[in-house]
Amino acid sequence: MTTKRSSTALAIALSLSFFAAGCKKKIAAPPAPAKPAPVETAKPKTTVARPIIRFFTAEPTSIERGQASSLKWEIVGADSASVNQGIGSIGTGANIAGNRSVFPSSTTTYTLTARNAGGEASESVTVNVTAPPTKTVTTPAPAKASFSEVIARDINDVFFDFDKSDLREDARNTLTQNADKLKAIFRDYPNGTLTLEGHADERGSAEYNLGLGDRRAIAAKEFLTQLGVSADRLRTLSYGKERPQCTDNNEGCWQKNRRVHFTGQ
Amino acid sequence: MKKLLLLLTATALFAQQRPDIIGQIVGTQKAAIAIADMRGAGRAAEQTAAVNSTIFRDIEDAAIFKMAPKSMYPLKVPQRPQDSRKPLQYDPNNRNADPWLMDWSEPPVNADYLAFGYTAEQDGQLVLFGWLFNVRQPDVAAAQVIGKLYFGPMDEAGARKVAHEFAADILKQFGVESLAGSKVYYVSNRSGHKEIWSMDYDGGNQKQVTSYSTITTMPSVSPDSTRLAFTSWTPNGPQILVHSLETLRRIPFYNPRAGVNQNASYTPDGKQMVFSSSVSGYSQLYIANADGSNLKRITQTRVVEVEPKVNPKTGNDIVFVSGRSGVSPQLYRMNIEGADVQRLTTGEGQATNPSWNPQGTHVAFAWTRGYDPGNFNIFVMDVATGNYVQLTSGAGRNENPTWAPDGKHIVFASDRGGRMQIWSMLADGTQLRQLTSSGINEKPVWSK
Numbered sequence: 177m178t179t180k181r182s183s184t185a186l187a188i189a190l191s192l193s194f195f196a197a198g199c200k201k202k203i204a205a206p207p208a209p210a211k212p213a214p215v216e217t218a219k220p221k222t223t224v225a226r227p228i229i230r231f232f233t234a235e236p237t238s239i240e241r242g243q244a245s246s247l248k249w250e251i252v253g254a255d256s257a258s259v260n261q262g263i264g265s266i267g268t269g270a271n272i273a274g275n276r277s278v279f280p281s282s283t284t285t286y287t288l289t290a291r292n293a294g295g296e297a298s299e300s301v302t303v304n305v306t307a308p309p310t311k312t313v314t315t316p317a318p319a320k321a322s323f324s325e326v327i328a329r330d331i332n333d334v335f336f337d338f339d340k341s342d343l344r345e346d347a348r349n350t351l352t353q354n355a356d357k358l359k360a361i362f363r364d365y366p367n368g369t370l371t372l373e374g375h376a377d378e379r380g381s382a383e384y385n386l387g388l389g390d391r392r393a394i395a396a397k398e399f400l401t402q403l404g405v406s407a408d409r410l411r412t413l414s415y416g417k418e419r420p421q422c423t424d425n426n427e428g429c430w431q432k433n434r435r436v437h438f439t440g441q
Numbered sequence: 442m443k444k445l446l447l448l449l450t451a452t453a454l455f456a457q458q459r460p461d462i463i464g465q466i467v468g469t470q471k472a473a474i475a476i477a478d479m480r481g482a483g484r485a486a487e488q489t490a491a492v493n494s495t496i497f498r499d500i501e502d503a504a505i506f507k508m509a510p511k512s513m514y515p516l517k518v519p520q521r522p523q524d525s526r527k528p529l530q531y532d533p534n535n536r537n538a539d540p541w542l543m544d545w546s547e548p549p550v551n552a553d554y555l556a557f558g559y560t561a562e563q564d565g566q567l568v569l570f571g572w573l574f575n576v577r578q579p580d581v582a583a584a585q586v587i588g589k590l591y592f593g594p595m596d597e598a599g600a601r602k603v604a605h606e607f608a609a610d611i612l613k614q615f616g617v618e619s620l621a622g623s624k625v626y627y628v629s630n631r632s633g634h635k636e637i638w639s640m641d642y643d644g645g646n647q648k649q650v651t652s653y654s655t656i657t658t659m660p661s662v663s664p665d666s667t668r669l670a671f672t673s674w675t676p677n678g679p680q681i682l683v684h685s686l687e688t689l690r691r692i693p694f695y696n697p698r699a700g701v702n703q704n705a706s707y708t709p710d711g712k713q714m715v716f717s718s719s720v721s722g723y724s725q726l727y728i729a730n731a732d733g734s735n736l737k738r739i740t741q742t743r744v745v746e747v748e749p750k751v752n753p754k755t756g757n758d759i760v761f762v763s764g765r766s767g768v769s770p771q772l773y774r775m776n777i778e779g780a781d782v783q784r785l786t787t788g789e790g791q792a793t794n795p796s797w798n799p800q801g802t803h804v805a806f807a808w809t810r811g812y813d814p815g816n817f818n819i820f821v822m823d824v825a826t827g828n829y830v831q832l833t834s835g836a837g838r839n840e841n842p843t844w845a846p847d848g849k850h851i852v853f854a855s856d857r858g859g860r861m862q863i864w865s866m867l868a869d870g871t872q873l874r875q876l877t878s879s880g881i882n883e884k885p886v887w888s889k
Contacts, residue, residue, distance in 0.1 A: 379815030380791060381770075383747045386724075413678045
């Protein structure tokens with residue numbers, strides 16, 4: 177279980193970083209804009225000073241993934257300025273000032289480049305991104321879901337034909353999946369007990385349906401134990417027709433009620 | 442029109458079988474009785490409505506009389522024997538000499554008996570002066586069958602008490618025990634949970650009996666009416682619990698270790714119980730002492746078997762419900778050892794909820810024969826011949842019939858009015874009465 181779960185986590189982490197890297201590559205190459213080529217025709221190069229980047233900052237410089245950092249800049253004497261990482265042009269003219277919020281998903285270095293006829297100047301800031309500490313994807317255990325929550329989330333009901341407790345094809349498939357999940361869940365939660373509730377639709381008598389619900393729960397329990405789920409963690413409980421999940425008077429509703437439902441304690 | 446045709450065909454079908462089965466149960470030749478409305482003096486006047494309706498209902502419910510139609514009664518009804526009109530020339534040898542009696546015995550009333558009287562207040566108590574006259578007798582002196590005083594508190598309960606007692610005395614003259622003292626136990630959800638409730642046989646005096654706040658259902662009363670067994674969801678699932686009806690406290694019953702223990706029902710001597718238990722993994726039938734000790738298995742199948750009921754006369758036959766023929770559950774009988782098994786119903790539909798009449802000759806049950814699954818109707822079967830009649834039709838779902846101690850009435854649950862409620866009827870399907878109306882009510886049993 178732990179191995180399976182951590183490998184999933186690894187896969188997610190990997191794909192995230194691929195994504196981030198992919199982003200960087202694609203957008204990291206915005207054509208260095210406004211080639212200074214025509215400059216030579218204008219004036220002798222000596223007369224133009226290069227642009228001055230008064231400041232280029234990130235605030236804060238460390239964030240958790242999903243949070244924002246604010247880039248701020250002020251440039252004088254530039255014809256144009258741009259920031260890489262997909263931000264692009266940030267203005268033209270002698271005085272360029274501004275800011276922009278960024279949401280990098282991993283640590284990213286932003287480089288501002290300002291140009292004029294006299295040349296170019298650049299400045300870089302790095303925003304450090306850390307993973308949020310509580311997210312389940314990467315962190316193990318401490319605030320994990322309770323046993324009953326996991327059962328409610330991962331273990332599916334199985335359904336029956338009218339007046340029958342035989343396991344249909346779909347019920348066997350569902351139980352097989354449930355068995356795999358249960359083995360893992362039981363390892364994770366050594367003290368949990370699973371109750372198999374047997375239910376029936378409203379049409380038969382309450383007395384007969386109580387016996388029928390019991391049979392359905394026992395049939396599901398026997399199937400699970402044959403697949404290696406430990407029997408002493410399973411208990412059956414028939415409700416017959418006393419606790420329907422649906423009270424309409426049609427087959428769709430009756431089918432919903434002819435079921436074994438799983439709850440964790 | 443189609444409905445009418447169906448109804449006619451159905452009625453014709455019943456008519457063929459009715460005399461066979463129902464005639465034996467409710468009888469055919471009946472005396473006619475008239476019941477004069479009583480008046481009251483002082484505070485007693487407020488209670489006369491309850492007095493009159495209770496007497497009339499008890500007498501009618503006993504089903505041993507033909508009720509003379511009220512609209513035909515003479516305009517002047519007697520309150521006391523001395524209200525008799527004095528004949529002009531009294532001649533004890535001449536039956537026509539006393540027109541007071543003849544007013545009732547001649548057409549259009551055609552009564553054989555007349556019940557009458559009045560109520561009054563005496564020392565703060567309610568008093569009923571009740572008389573029963575045989576109006577076929579030649580004179581007032583010979584006509585009197587009952588003349589008696591009944592005392593009760595000055596309120597509606599008191600009015601019902603004195604009326605029940607007067608009615609019971611009338612019925613006793615004809616060898617019939619009144620149903621008035623009998624109780625119906627049933628399941629109601631009106632507290633927010635299904636619990637066992639009790640009421641008088643006519644729907645009065647409804648009271649909550651259990652308070653387990655889970656699901657408590659399937660009541661059954663011991664033959665001496667001292668113990669109440671039922672099924673309640675405990676931490677171990679649905680299990681059998683027993684209460685003393687004398688102390689209203691729980692008394693021991695040891696459940697076998699099983700996911701489901703249900704349908705407890707007493708043997709006629711009250712010393713043992715039969716019930717359904719899934720000890721083996723299948724709900725099967727067992728017998729044990731009334732405290733659950735000395736457990737013995739009766740049936741040996743791998744299907745669901747429920748609702749065993751021991752014949753209250755022989756103590757030897759059991760009727761029960763089983764899926765053993767591979768079709769939907771049907772009614773079976775066997776002896777108490779589990780041998781001589783015989784299917785009683787045809788294999789059609791689903792048959793369930795069997796209940797012996799006190800004479801041990803007939804079984805009332807619910808059956809979907811001729812209808813879609815879930816559409817139960819009440820049937821009565823003569824167990825010796827296998828002949829059956831259908832008592833309800835075209836009126837919702839009807840289930841859990843059980844017999845009154847008089848063997849002539851049946852109480853059952855029906856959703857004919859929208860929600861499941863408790864109803865009673867004469868075993869020929871007539872005299873329908875709705876006994877409950879608050880919440881959902883089901884699974885009635887009629888006890889002494």
